[in-house]
Amino acid sequence: MDRQSVEQVRRFNRTVTQRIGALNDRFMSRDRPLGEARVLWEIGGGDGTTVRSLRNRLDLDAGYMSRLLRSLQADGMATVEPHPDDRRVRVARLTDDGLEERALLDRLSDQMARSFLSPLKESQQARLVEAMGVVERLLTAGLVEFDVADPTSPDAQHCLDAYVDELDGRFEGGFDPDRSISADADELTEPDGLFLLARLHGEPVACGALKFHHNEPAELKRMWVDPSARGLGLGRRILAELEEQARRHRVTTVRLETNRTLTEAITLYRSAGYKEVEPFNDEPYAHHWFEKDLDVDSVAGTQLPGPGSRDRGGRTVQ
Amino acid sequence: MDRQSVEQVRRFNRTVTQRIGALNDRFMSRDRPLGEARVLWEIGGGDGTTVRSLRNRLDLDAGYMSRLLRSLQADGMATVEPHPDDRRVRVARLTDDGLEERALLDRLSDQMARSFLSPLKESQQARLVEAMGVVERLLTAGLVEFDVADPTSPDAQHCLDAYVDELDGRFEGGFDPDRSISADADELTEPDGLFLLARLHGEPVACGALKFHHNEPAELKRMWVDPSARGLGLGRRILAELEEQARRHRVTTVRLETNRTLTEAITLYRSAGYKEVEPFNDEPYAHHWFEKDLDVDSVAGTQLPGPGSRDRGGRTVQ
DNA sequence: CATTCTCCTTGACTTTAGTCAAAGACATTG
DNA sequence: CAATGTCTTTGACTAAAGTCAAGGAGAATG
Numbered sequence: 001m002d003r004q005s006v007e008q009v010r011r012f013n014r015t016v017t018q019r020i021g022a023l024n025d026r027f028m029s030r031d032r033p034l035g036e037a038r039v040l041w042e043i044g045g046g047d048g049t050t051v052r053s054l055r056n057r058l059d060l061d062a063g064y065m066s067r068l069l070r071s072l073q074a075d076g077m078a079t080v081e082p083h084p085d086d087r088r089v090r091v092a093r094l095t096d097d098g099l100e101e102r103a104l105l106d107r108l109s110d111q112m113a114r115s116f117l118s119p120l121k122e123s124q125q126a127r128l129v130e131a132m133g134v135v136e137r138l139l140t141a142g143l144v145e146f147d148v149a150d151p152t153s154p155d156a157q158h159c160l161d162a163y164v165d166e167l168d169g170r171f172e173g174g175f176d177p178d179r180s181i182s183a184d185a186d187e188l189t190e191p192d193g194l195f196l197l198a199r200l201h202g203e204p205v206a207c208g209a210l211k212f213h214h215n216e217p218a219e220l221k222r223m224w225v226d227p228s229a230r231g232l233g234l235g236r237r238i239l240a241e242l243e244e245q246a247r248r249h250r251v252t253t254v255r256l257e258t259n260r261t262l263t264e265a266i267t268l269y270r271s272a273g274y275k276e277v278e279p280f281n282d283e284p285y286a287h288h289w290f291e292k293d294l295d296v297d298s299v300a301g302t303q304l305p306g307p308g309s310r311d312r313g314g315r316t317v318q
Numbered sequence: 319m320d321r322q323s324v325e326q327v328r329r330f331n332r333t334v335t336q337r338i339g340a341l342n343d344r345f346m347s348r349d350r351p352l353g354e355a356r357v358l359w360e361i362g363g364g365d366g367t368t369v370r371s372l373r374n375r376l377d378l379d380a381g382y383m384s385r386l387l388r389s390l391q392a393d394g395m396a397t398v399e400p401h402p403d404d405r406r407v408r409v410a411r412l413t414d415d416g417l418e419e420r421a422l423l424d425r426l427s428d429q430m431a432r433s434f435l436s437p438l439k440e441s442q443q444a445r446l447v448e449a450m451g452v453v454e455r456l457l458t459a460g461l462v463e464f465d466v467a468d469p470t471s472p473d474a475q476h477c478l479d480a481y482v483d484e485l486d487g488r489f490e491g492g493f494d495p496d497r498s499i500s501a502d503a504d505e506l507t508e509p510d511g512l513f514l515l516a517r518l519h520g521e522p523v524a525c526g527a528l529k530f531h532h533n534e535p536a537e538l539k540r541m542w543v544d545p546s547a548r549g550l551g552l553g554r555r556i557l558a559e560l561e562e563q564a565r566r567h568r569v570t571t572v573r574l575e576t577n578r579t580l581t582e583a584i585t586l587y588r589s590a591g592y593k594e595v596e597p598f599n600d601e602p603y604a605h606h607w608f609e610k611d612l613d614v615d616s617v618a619g620t621q622l623p624g625p626g627s628r629d630r631g632g633r634t635v636q
Numbered sequence: 637c638a639t640t641c642t643c644c645t646t647g648a649c650t651t652t653a654g655t656c657a658a659a660g661a662c663a664t665t666g
Numbered sequence: 667c668a669a670t671g672t673c674t675t676t677g678a679c680t681a682a683a684g685t686c687a688a689g690g691a692g693a694a695t696g
Contacts, residue, residue, distance in 0.1 A: 009431035021339030113327035131452035
């Protein structure tokens with residue numbers, strides 16, 4: 001990473017981030033404290049939002065959050081009521097006035113976006129929008145955190161359920177995990193295997209798993225990327241992380257089987273150095289079997305902490 | 319401007335700007351209030367900074383600024399002394415401790431920049447840096463404000479001096495404005511002409527001027543763009559603004575002459591529809607003469623306010 | 637050289653943001 | 667059903683951010 005790149009990133013942080021960010025805040029808090037405005041915005045136009053989820057999304061103290069809601073309530077912008085299913089939980093909902101205010105913020109936000117584009121010629125507008133997309137995606141990709149997780153944890157279950165749903169939708173005859181070769185929680189927990197989870201802003205967005213077989217090749221299982229996070233190169237990173245973990249467990253060969261409808265995955269495996277081999281098991285849903293020999297010597301050591309870990313303070317690690 | 323573009327800009331504002339901005343603030347204020355940290359940073363490592371300029375750059379209240387400086391002084395980070403030339407003005411300067419602290423912030427800023435890049439593959443890093451550059455330049459370009467200004471004002475003089483210096487450096491035999499066709503302040507002031515100034519964050523970065531000749535073609539003069547602002551398309555925008563102003567003054571034809579060493583300018587004129595014509599004056603420094611007929615019918619009307627005007631509150635207009 | 641203006645500081649606030657612990661209302665569980 | 671745990675609110679603070687007006691020191695001006 002050269003000096004020039006670092007300079008460019010810093011200039012970007014200063015110029016774009018600071019200036020536009022300040023602008024954003026200023027317009028958000030038109031005549032109300034920024035904190036309140038943000039809560040107003042986050043409650044959203046839908047069916048209401050639990051206080052808990054507001055607190056998580058805005059990363060605010062429970063007491064503070066409560067006070068902000070009280071203040072919005074006093075302004076007639078929101079109501080807070082107990083959740084019908086669990087009366088400890090409370091749900092905030094915007095009143096008509098609140099909805100109107102939020103719609104105004106929405107229009108202003110639009111107007112601000114337009115004001116960035118309007119001074120530019122059309123070709124420049126297109127270039128700006130394109131470049132913003134690239135920056136957004138690549139920075140987002142950098143914020144993803146990988147952890148070995150318990151496959152029975154809620155986040156892991158979310159991924160595994162989504163994985164099954166997706167295969168069921170894509171395979172010609174659907175997908176029933178009971179008919180497939182097993183990859184149960186205990187098989188994906190050390191020392192028999194491991195489950196790797198990728199999170200973005202705390203939300204699970206991708207996963208992958210390994211089953212170890214002592215001196216036999218390890219099996220790669222349950223590779224999945226959330227649709228909203230595709231195109232960030234997460235699949236490739238999950239794969240690399242799993243291989244890294246496999247090396248740490250002294251695995252020399254990794255194997256996997258896959259279905260012919262999963263074309264992106266097949267492309268990924270090939271480009272990551274996996275070679276197609278003869279079927280090594282009788283997985284009924286598989287059409288292709290792949291294998292890769294790992295270079296055990298190069299177990300990577302140091303890794304700089306990504307911005308994600310810094311961003312979220314100490315709460316990241318489980 | 320389509321809906322998708324606006325959405326992308328908004329997503330960018332949310333994701334990139336907010337998140338990175340917050341990150342930036344958090345690391346800036348390590349163990350001292352953000353306000354103080356910003357002042358510490360802005361004072362800089364150089365020969366000291368006047369309190370007034372700090373106030374302008376950070377856009378803070380005079381009283382608040384004073385208090386922040388007092389606080390840095392108490393921490394032994396800075397000194398504040400009267401300006402030698404004008405003892406009302408006071409100059410803030412960092413102490414050795416202050417310089418050390420600032421160097422630390424500098425290193426952290428570097429580290430943060432690296433942390434954005436390090437999770438990415440090299441090719442992705444390059445794409446990110448490239449895209450950040452594009453976003454920065456195009457957003458910056460959108461923040462430039464154009465005003466008709468008094469050519470005797472300090473900002474205008476700055477541009478005119480820089481213009482003369484630049485020509486003097488680039489023309490084969492130097493440039494002496496007294497030997498060239500005149501473009502004095504009164505000739506560039508309405509109703510005889512006008513002087514257009516482009517500012518970025520309040521600093522003059524480009525200019526251009528017109529001399530009107532009643533029913534004769536108007537003359538285009540003093541086109542200049544600050545080296546730091548080249549590549550933003552400012553030349554083209556100055557040109558377009560001047561033509562717009564000319565149309566408002568019922569000018570039907572604009573003329574200009576230029577020197578062969580000014581190749582970018584010549585390219586610009588040609589691409590903006592200027593046709594090379596026979597010499598129409600005896601400007602000693604000129605090698606090319608250009609002319610363009612204006613379409614008088616289409617005097618543009620509405621113009622959306624750029625983000626610049628919003629950004630700087632009411633203080634933008636002179 | 638008195639007046640006016642500029643630049644900065646100070647005092648006296650207010651508002652926003654945020655923290656922490658106690659407690660109340662409700663749900664869950666052995 | 668008592669004990670324990672969860673979710674949220676309230677009270678009691680603190681720190682940071684920001685505003686406003688008065689005033690003092692120095693420069694500029696008629």
